[in-house]
Amino acid sequence: MANTDHQFPFRFVPHHRAPEHPGDEPILFAFRGRELLVTEGLKLPSVGEIDAHGVEAVRRQYLGRLDGRHCYSAELPGDVQPSAGFKFANLHMLHATLDDMERALAGRAVQIVEWDRTHQYCGACAEKTVLSEIDRSRSCPRCKIPMYPRLSPAMIVSVERGDQILLARAANFPPGIKSVLAGFVEPGESAEDAVRREVFEETKILVQNVQYVASQAWPFPNNLMLGFRAEYAGGEIEVDGEEILEADWFSAKTMPHYFPGKVSIAQWLIHDFLKRNGVDLPD
Ligand SMILES: [Zn+2]
Structure with a gap:
């Protein structure tokens, strides 16, 4: 990893x-x-x-x-x-x-x-903001609202069923490419909640034993990717055909094309799955 x-x-x-x-x-x-x-x-x-x-x-x-x-x-x-x-x-x-x-x-x-x-102006009252002396923020002198650089936490998960991994093709992927599922964490939910919700929303698959693996700063535009592994718990794959075009289970021997390289956490998770399933990959 x-x-x-x-x-x-x-x-x-x-x-x-x-x-x-x-x-x-x-x-x-x-x-x-x-x-x-x-x-x-x-x-x-x-x-x-x-x-x-x-x-x-x-x-x-x-x-x-x-x-x-x-x-x-x-x-x-x-x-x-x-x-x-x-x-x-x-x-x-x-x-x-x-x-x-x-x-x-x-x-x-x-x-x-x-x-x-x-963040040069306050979003509530339109006053010019000022740079903080004590931390990385700007604030409105009238409302006293501090404004910090925005980070958007997102989860990404390798869902596994025995020696198979769940990979999907999102509508915004290049042709032929499949990858692990990902989505933004919503207000009020934990990252583990987001894993369970997103996997179900995108594929109608239920997962259990959600385990944190690693995280990665992903400045496109301001994501913090939280990587997980989860076990299949039930359900049959069903996709909406709009956000997710197709999804299926793949073994190390039947892997489809996925994003090449080892730059992103999606690739780390897929490589980690492949290594645990007998594929010899360089670190
Ligand atoms: Zn203000």
Whole structure:
């Protein structure tokens, strides 16, 4: 399972308040919308390289320190064009060229930028909000409502019946691809409740023995994926044909196409199932 146990000391130490001086070699994650400014080789540019363009950020945020270097995020104007040698890339495109920590920080950065952009005014009274001194929030001086970066918890589950796994094809998947079931946790329910509800809603299958496996930050746009394994408890597969087009039980020998790679928790769960059922896969 690709769930890394980070060792002390932490390489990245988050903080909300910017230092007086950016120090040596600060790191800047600069976004146009949700696209990150990178080099043609899809690497992070240095701040010096970005500053050489003279592009003025709409807003800048402080993220914390990575290996002692101060890290910032920035929202660039929506119409900014990359200079020669640079491009804007969706974070999905950077799995091969950024390391795990850089990718995690880029995911953090895009969500902080988006939170700052969309919380400049109070949603209740339209007053201009102010940045908190004590934590990562903005608040309305009139209503005193604090506004934190939004995280949407979602569950994803490997439902298993003996040596078979339940895989489904959602309407938004590329042609031919099947995967494990997933869905958002709703207000008032636990993640385990969400597993039982979503599996039933999507396939009419009942599950038991819901066990937490691992989680993953998934900044598309702001999900925290909570991965589970659950056992079949009853029911026959029935799909709605709209959100879920088809679903079936598969063994390690009859696996359909699933999302390639081992980047997402869906892939970790499927690989974990395959390994426990005799398939030799690299870690
Ligand atoms: Zn207000």
